[in-house]
Amino acid sequence: MxxxxxxxxxxxxxxxxxxxxxxxxxxxxxxxxxxxxxxxxxxxxxxxxxxxxxxxxxxxxxxxxxxxxxxxxxxxxxxxxxxxxxxxxxxxxxxxxxxxxxxxxxxxxxxxxxxxxxxxxxxxxxxxxxxxxxxxxxxxxxxxxxxxxxxxxxxxxxxxxxxxxxxxxxxxxxxxDDRDLAMIIYTSGTTSRPKGAMHCHLAVVMAVMSNCIEMQLSRDDGITGQFPLFHCAGHVLLLSYLSVGGRMALMRGFDPVACMEAIVRDRLTVFVGLSLMYQAILDHPRRKEFDLSGLRCCIYTMAPMGRPLLERAMADLCPNFVLSSGQTEMYPATTMSRPEVQLERFGNYWGESLIVNETAIMDDNGNLLPRGEIGELVHRGPNVMMGYYKDPKATEQARKFGWHHTGDLALIDGNGEVLFLDRKKDMIKSGGENVASVRIEETLLAHPSVQNAAVVGLPHPQWGEAVSAFVKLKPGAAASEAEIAEHCRKSLGGFQMPKLVRIVEEMPMTATGKLRKVELRQAYADYFAQERA
CATH class of the missing domain: 3.40.50.12780 (ANL, N-terminal domain)
Structure with missing residues (x-):
């Protein structure tokens, strides 16, 4: 001093x-x-x-x-x-x-x-x-x-x-002060109750500056605003576009016609949405009524887009597509793909780390791994949360070895892009919402006829992942899959509702009595693809 x-x-x-x-x-x-x-x-x-x-x-x-x-x-x-x-x-x-x-x-x-x-x-x-x-x-x-x-x-x-x-x-x-607590955004975790991710002013402003640079925003840009502002993604996009003098067309939910009308009416240059939103626009019977040629970039998020849909969208809507990814604990975004490589790599590629944070792969002992090796995806940077509100134990776990731990298993390939492989924590990302499987399982187990329950996310062509429930009934008990679904509907939000309820004779278990959800994911991996066909 x-x-x-x-x-x-x-x-x-x-x-x-x-x-x-x-x-x-x-x-x-x-x-x-x-x-x-x-x-x-x-x-x-x-x-x-x-x-x-x-x-x-x-x-x-x-x-x-x-x-x-x-x-x-x-x-x-x-x-x-x-x-x-x-x-x-x-x-x-x-x-x-x-x-x-x-x-x-x-x-x-x-x-x-x-x-x-x-x-x-x-x-x-x-x-x-x-x-x-x-x-x-x-x-x-x-x-x-x-x-x-x-x-x-x-x-x-x-x-x-x-x-x-x-x-x-x-x-x-x-x-x-820039380190003062600015917000507590609750995100569904692997426990039955939401956890409050705390962010200071500096974290949010740094994320905004990063987005402005990475998205090459200007005062002439306008973006669709169907993502809710109560989500970190909607909030940071609003701040990013307004910071440069751009604009956002606010919407309460997604409607393909309303989106197309806004693009034309408000001269929007960027569309951001989930894969299912792009599908809905392309398939809509009124699609050709709207001149969407003003779009200079399309962002998709939450989950990668299949090749047929991406190729169609690039030909019909805009040649420049990018995938952006992040999480509430790391004020978004953390990774983004480049438009010029969209048709070169398919699968769960999340793109490169953004300038606001470092991204690495770590083993269970805190060692950073070289490219090509599988471990946990970790980040550090000014956009990392201050911690979980009133939960020092969870905060300590999330910050081990001086990095923020995402709970995602991934690798960084030879091109420097993150390839997501699986989740260490049982989180389902469905239609842009984080759904804790434990919460659904607790609801299922509250049914008087259910002995055991397992909830997983299965690949879905529209929702990214579909909440899917597998239950084993108690000996001598009777219940239909429809009855169990109705039981869930009484206490779960719409985005938490299972899109599949399947009664099974036996659950896959380890020798120590733990559920092997990976076997359910593998056995039913093509369920929704076959259903659509």
Whole structure:
């Protein structure tokens, strides 16, 4: 400190040199005040409007007595109001806790309790769901509503838009450090309950800068926004495009016609989606009505795309396709493939490491392995999470040997590309959602006729992986596969529901009595391909 002072320096950057999420919008608004930043169907919002209302919401939160570091949840699907609220939360120095709106009320309640949330923003149509509303009332959460369908007033909720009226448009004076906790995003793990990945402002901003460079973004770019903003992927894409003066066309869920309309209407240059979304657009009877030639790049994520579909999409939509991959614990993306090699390598190739993080393969003893050898995929860089909230043991396990452990088995080939092989932890990635097999197994075992259960992800041409359940019934018990599926439907979210329920006579077991799920995966690997045929 003395030596620094002697050179005329200061001990910390303070506001002059800080790195925080809220400043991304502020700088963009100063550069591009009148440019459209987000659209929501026919609605538009400029950078100035977002900046003004973000400050208004931040000032409202401060007036409510919320202090920097306190938690605020959002239970929202994509909307202009959600974007404004997000930046207001970041601007106020609060800790954002997004809730996946597709989770069942019990998981929502767990997240709110675990994160100690006392204040939340919710879409009025989600609040209207009886089970969700009852859970929120029981917990006593202080709510304000995004009035999407006009139900807020009747429910006695204060409207987000009304609360902004009369608030100051000047940014609140809040000291925020780049290592301050900015968000806790809960991700389904291999345990029965979600784990909260903690990220600081620096991690998110560094991920944004990396994406801007790797995707070669410019102020002329616009991207489809069907990915939910409560996911890290949707959030970081929004920040990345707005940072350079680009735009996002917000959507609540995926509809192929709505996507094509937005590409044309909003002059979008980038489409990002799952393989099944590309398939739906290409197969849609109205496809030829829309001129999609403005697309300069198409990004697919979560799972590789089969060669026939990729070749068709490159010929019909855009010649430049890239696969991007990451995870909530490593603010995305971590790897990306190059468009010029798309037709050279097929299978689970995830591409090269991005500039924001290092990527390596490690054995169980912490030794880094050379190219071509199989081990666990590990990363390190400024985009790694601070840890799991209230779970020091899981944090320690995830950070062994000074690297973040993904739980994925992979190798790095001679071209420097990651080839995913299998998962060390039983996580299923289906339709863009992480599904913990343990959670489904617990539900299955709660059925009075089920003795044993195993849940695996099977290859699926649309969903990447399909949640597939195998059960063994208790001696003398009777139940049909349809009855077991209906039992699951009562307590699981839609994306957690098994797409296959199969009653088996015996489960494959090891000599020590552990399930051998690999045998189920191998035996049924072609099930959904045969079903489609």
């Amino acid at each position: 003395t030596n620094l002072a002697a050179t005329g320096g200061v001990p910390g950057p303070g506001r002059i040199g800080r790195v925080v999420i809220g400043d991304l919008l502020k700088r963009a608004a100063r550069r591009f005040p009148d440019r459209v930043a987000v659209t929501d169907g026919a609605r538009q919002a400029t950078f100035t409007e977002l900046e003004r209302d973000a400050n208004r919401f931040a000032n409202y939160l401060a007036a409510r007595g919320m202090k920097p570091g306190e938690k605020i949840a959002t239970i929202c699907n994509n909307s202009v109001e959600f974007v404004k609220a997000l930046f207001g939360i970041h601007r106020a120095g609060l800790v954002w806790v997004p809730v996946n709106t597709m989770l069942p009320p019990a998981d929502m309640d767990y997240i709110l309790d675990h994160a100690e949330v006392r204040f939340a923003l919710i879409d009025d149509n989600l609040h209207a769901q009886p089970e969700r509303r009852a859970a929120l009332q029981t917990r006593g959460i202080d709510l304000i509503a995004v009035d999407l369908v006009g139900l807020a007033g009747a429910a006695g909720l204060k409207s987000f838009g009304d609360l902004l009226q009369g608030r100051s448009e000047i940014e609140p004076d809040v000291d925020i």
